[in-house]
Amino acid sequence: MKSTSWLIFFSVLLPSLLSANNNAAPPRIPKLDIRFTQKGFKTVPENFVAICNSAAMTIARHYPDRKFKPILIPKANHGYPVQLDQKGPNGESMIMLAVSDGWGWAQIAFQFSHEFAHIVINQDQPRAGPNHWINEAFCEAASYHAIKVMAEEWKTHPPYRNWKSYAKHLDSYAGNYLKKENARPEGMEFIPWLRKHEKALRLGKRYPNREIYKYVSYQLYGLIGKNPKHLAAVGLLNTGLKDQALTTRQYLARWKKVLPPAHKSFADQTAAVLGFPLSSQ
Template sequence: MIQSLSLILLSCFLILAELPHSAEAAAPLPRFRVETKGFKASEADIKNLLDSATLELWKHFPNYPLDPIVITRGNDGPIVLYKRNSKDEIVVRLDTSGSYWSQYSYQWAHEFCHILCGFRPDGRENKWFEETLCELASLYVMRSMAKTWESKPPYPNWKNYRHSLQTYADNVIAKREKITPFQLDNFYRKHATSLRKDSTQRHLNGAMAAALLPLFEEKPEHWEAIRWLNTKPATKGMSFARYLKKWHDSVPHKHKSFVKKISKLYGVSV
């Protein structure tokens, strides 16, 4: 009987050893629900799509507790609201509908990035940097989804849509001014006054996002560093150099060299 039990245990071990990596226990996705009114798409399709987009970032955020989120239809551009609803949920509005899956994914990745950054209303002068990171998140997520969907699409018949995801990201990049990571310092200095007054200038945010994209694609584990971007408040009128120093001092040791690298590209020593 002992021998039989040993054989059973050995068999179970061998079966588990052969399971793909994706079958291993993973942190559950953040809790979010979709209010479908106005989207003209099914809740299941939107949820499965956004689950896929969420995972591309979320897998780099171990043990990060997030409050529940609700996704609603907006008509004035995508946005995550500072004010919670009556259920104390974080409210995200997406300005899209139907089966424009690339647009859903792009908008959601951007707003989800704000949530991961611990978005807060202070320090408006440097919000352009968070906006740039969130534009970067959209590009990163779209390109990552295009690869993931080759073998793990939300539905089998969505597999070929991965090309549309890639094309959408490529088209966004193609519309932006081309700069290299080593041109970020001069690019920011050229537009600093404008950016500090208006943080959401997509042609500027997008140019810098595209320049930073290779760094995050090469070392995606450092996405987690944005978790500490807003853990300390940003005082009114804070310089960008002090803003980056605040971020650098807040992140764990494993992310400090990465934040220092980004800061150096902007000509800032932290």
Template sequence: MTRSAGRRSVGRYSRCALLVGANALLLAHVPAAAEFNPPGREVRPAPLRVMLEVAPGNWGEADVADVQLVLESVAREFLSHVAAGHGGELRLRVMPRGTAPRVLFERGGEGEYIVHLTARNQRWYQYAYQFSHELCHILSNFDHKDGGAADHAKANQWFEETLCETASLFTLRRLASSWETSPPARKWVGYAPAFAAYADQLLAAPHRQLPPGRTFDAWFRENRPLLEADPYLRDSNELLAAVLLPLFERDPARWQAITYLNADTASAGKPLAGYLADWLRACPQQSRAVVRDTMAVLGLTEVATAGAAASTDPSFLLR
């Protein structure tokens, strides 16, 4: 979830406490489609440096150092699939809050994204579920839209919410695999099945299933106007995420495409066809398949075909 918030909503805490747990995650950077290697010269991948700071506070019975380790593991898992093609530095400050998980539009004093989580105690699967959702918002350029924080919830915001719910489910299942052999500390040996069980529990919820006798096309035609009016209809977001999840699990590298969503600040205000066509055009060639597949699922195959053909006729964007 993304919501606007002023600085007064962001708490202050001891800088020295943060420095103890602020570790950099170095992730491989693969050259993007527009980059070329000079002849006869090997170009080494540049790292994406992620600075993650966890604030002390009301994490329940969880130790802040353990929260740090778990969130680093979540970031490492998700970003390893997303961050190819993106060097530089990403700063994140994570704080406990009691309302709803969110990433704020206003950044901190050092340019860091401020993330609020409601997960508490040692329910590590909930930390993973919430944090990966907010990471997805950040990486999909949630704050790169005309109108800024006050006007960000446009008609297409439901799509970003759906993608980020998909990211949460994906990350839970990937952590179930990676923690099976490499948990971040010995204390979590044997914890991996909890991630899989939580993902299974979420996916089995009745509201994530199509109503009996309904096709997805019919359901989406009925629910799309409701989502465009209120992008935070969670039952609908979550059903859509269950539909999109196989598109990304088929090839985890497909997550690289989300870094090209909202590349044009004007895209969010366009009709859905134009919004997704902008996403398709912004992606390098190797990232376009998942965008086309997503369009096909949503009944926009004609738009995907037109975008793939690089049509010079802009009329298809208005359909």
């Protein structure tokens, strides 16, 4: 075959290969066992579980070797979404959501992915004390990521074929949280704004104000969106943590130390975005 023929051949083949790669089925490892156990709730339980599984897998795929416990959803119309400290009758993880029915799929996915991120970060780990706001901000950022990934993957590989048309609604839902104005809360540059509110976030301890930390989440999502593989680093935020009185900078520096080499740069990026560079750490 002449060189010009080869060139034509590859010019036709390459786009097909790239398209095939972009349309690859979402990962199915690790396998998650999610069970909706509430009786009488307005939903199709199988659909509810399919949505939650799709959302959680956008995060769990970055932990292919982790053995996640079965997850029970005993209540979907709780007053607020929460990953419970208490375990199920057989040691299962438990998550409760705050939705009125089973038809708001984007809201279900958004809430469940946030609480699943808490399983990844906080379950069976030391508490972060005044630095818990960083945990919450990462969980919220993970939920933004989940919705965006689902919006893309459902175009070709939704849980059921007839759900493809819902992809655009997921993308629209994510857009509500990813508005450009969130980059400048109160019209301020982000780092000076964070300095203004850091004390309040730290005083919130386990219950920081979401109306404050959501702006931190916006910044963290920017990092995750550029390189989602670093979601594998957030599960180590509290690993081996012994001192809950660490400053924000100390907390981030300690996290960097326990990260494998492939993810240490992500700790640097996170610290820089928050205004606590670790170059000398």
